[in-house]
Every structure is written in structure tokens, then in C-alpha cells.
Amino acid sequence: QEEESSRGVVVCCWARCQPTTMASFAEAPPGDVAKGAKIFKTKCSQCHTAAAGEGHKQGPNLAGLFGRQSGTMPGFSYSKANMEKAVVWGEDTLYDYLLNPKKYIPGTKMVFPGLKKPQDRADLIAFLKTHS
DSSP, X not given: OEEEOTTSOEEEXXXXXXXXXXXXXXXXXXXXXXXXXXXXXXXXXXXXXXXXXXXOOSSOOOTTOTTOBTTOOTTOOOOHHHHHHOOBOOHHHHHHHHHOHXXXXXXXXXXXXXXXXXXXXXXXXXXXXXXX
16 A cells, blocks of 8 residues: 655555554464573563473463363462363464463463564574473
8 A cells, every 4th residue: 555745755654554563373483492491581470480391380280281271280370261261272372372362261360461573472482492
């Protein structure tokens, strides 16, 4: 789509109209495990662990997350909303969840606002897959 500027120059406004998030994991860029590890350390590790055998923190241990139903990690007290959502975690569901956890599971105890950049979500998912 083009529009004319005040100086008579035709400019493309396509870039301004594009959403800042990818609609699905299938459209996401490839994830980078090393970058995902950094994201986990800076944004997730305050509340979560990811290695098998590590304990829970404010949030559950995320080892073995893929293929597991939400609200079912033994030894962690989940919100009713998280247990009732009964989502099975995979790349698609986690990609959507990480955009806005409170919107994806209304009533969740997780206070994290989400990762808006598709690349950040893809990178974090790539890292978490190495712990599943």
C-alpha cells in the first residue's frame, strides 16, 4: 500500500501496518539455543529452573515441559486456572503462551508480562527443548 507524503513523494506504509508478532510458531524464525539460554537466565530463572532434578522456585521446574499437560508437574502448587486450562505444551502452545501468559491462561499466578518479539520466543523455546 502506498500513500503520498506532504512533499508529493510516494512512500510505502506496508512496514507500519505489519503486526509485531508472528501469528504462529510455524511462521516464527528459527530459534537459537544460546540466545534462548540468555533469555532464560535474564527473564525466567528468577522463578523457574530448567534442569531435570532441580527443585521448584516461585514457578515450577520446566524440565520435560514439552508433551506435558499444564498444571501437572509433581510437587508444585498450580493455580486453578492453570490446571483447568489442560493445555499440552508444545512449540505452538508455548509460543502463544509466551506472548502474553495472563491472556492465554486468565487467572494464572505467573506475573511475567510475556515476550513480544517472535525471535525471543523462538530462542527460548529452542533452549527449553534442550531440557525436555
